[in-house]
Amino acid sequence: MDKVGNLYKAKIKEQLLKLIYTKAQEKFQNDTLMIKEVRDRLFDMLLKYNYIIEDHPRRASGSQSIRTSYSVGPQYQESLDDYYRAKDSTPLKVSVETIDKESDLNYELEALFPSYDETKNEDIVAINSDWENSDKVFDSKFDKKELEETFRNLLMKEFFFDLTRINFHLKKENYEEALFLEREILRSFLVKFYCEFHKNESCKISDTQTQKALEFLDQSLDLPVSTKEFMDHLDLSKLGALDQKQRIERIIYNFDTLLQVFHTLHDYFIAKDNGGKL
Known part of the structure; x- marks a missing residue:
């Protein structure tokens, strides 16, 4: 997760699918549509709660790219900080x-x-x-x-x-x-x-x-x-x-x-x- 930066939606969803596929395949008996639905819900939750955020990287010309990419959001860092604080205490x-x-x-x-x-x-x-x-x-x-x-x-x-x-x-x-x-x-x-x-x-x-x-x-x-x-x-x-x-x-x-x-x-x-x- 902490390596997310300037990645497009398709790539992030591809990685999420790899993470859940084995369990999802067992649960939904190879129902591809349901497996992808779960994957999409996970992506939406990461975005909604600011674990990832939209980003528009600049081109070499200095203008912003029209295509939206994603990077790590503030909630991820906050959660990570909370984890290490709790771990230390x-x-x-x-x-x-x-x-x-x-x-x-x-x-x-x-x-x-x-x-x-x-x-x-x-x-x-x-x-x-x-x-x-x-x-x-x-x-x-x-x-x-x-x-x-x-x-x-x-x-x-x-x-x-x-x-x-x-x-x-x-x-x-x-x-x-x-x-x-x-x-x-x-x-x-x-x-x-x-x-x-x-x-x-x-x-x-x-x-x-x-x-x-x-x-x-x-x-x-x-x-x-x-x-x-x-x-x-x-x-x-x-x-x-x-x-x-x-x-x-x-x-x-x-x-x-x-x-x-x-x-x-x-x-x-x-x-x-x-x-x-x-």
């Missing part, structure tokens, strides 16, 4: 190269497109919140830095990745698929965080495990998003009696709300790295 015990082999988490491309029909008719059971009103006492059983680092890693690797999945389906106007993902995104994130510190517990996403995860989070970390807010967001996918237009608007609103949760938490950790400054 909390040295990792594993190398980047070992993550694929040893991680318990699944980041394969097929996770972009979960099976919807199997679970879309499940009912959402209310989460008991009686404990939430009690005085908060932080659990000293676990190291706070480890708790924060684990939460932060899952935020970037799991929560943000799931947001891209929702965004993909919204762009494709697959609103019911997006709604299903909105229902699961927080539950999945919270339960995975809980299970990182309770290895013998079931990591199946259920209301029981979600409640345990909420209680654990409430006793472990002091975050800018309160436990009550997390609980309220669990109900975002309860749409009630809405017509089709209202339903779509609500699904889009849900995504914006979840995206705001991500930015609030992301900015909080960046500020911690920078001594309280964003």
Whole structure:
């Protein structure tokens, strides 16, 4: 990525296709159109979030070229700086190269497109919140830095990745698929965080495990998003009696709300790295 400079769209897309092709081929069973669609979405995201930016290199005559090329954008450098700051403040015990082999988490491309029909008719059971009103006492059983680092890693690797999945389906106007993902995104994130510190517990996403995860989070970390807010967001996918237009608007609103949760938490950790400054 850091070598992108004065490259044209076709070349960047060619490289993206090489990166995703093996997994995409397995997932989409040689459906060339779908594979290219995923490639194009990745390119659009890199451009939208300023990881790459449009560039118009000058010709020998000094005039700008009409044909648009691309170079590394400010967001890439900012993310790279954040990475090295975090790495310096909390040295990792594993190398980047070992993550694929040893991680318990699944980041394969097929996770972009979960099976919807199997679970879309499940009912959402209310989460008991009686404990939430009690005085908060932080659990000293676990190291706070480890708790924060684990939460932060899952935020970037799991929560943000799931947001891209929702965004993909919204762009494709697959609103019911997006709604299903909105229902699961927080539950999945919270339960995975809980299970990182309770290895013998079931990591199946259920209301029981979600409640345990909420209680654990409430006793472990002091975050800018309160436990009550997390609980309220669990109900975002309860749409009630809405017509089709209202339903779509609500699904889009849900995504914006979840995206705001991500930015609030992301900015909080960046500020911690920078001594309280964003």
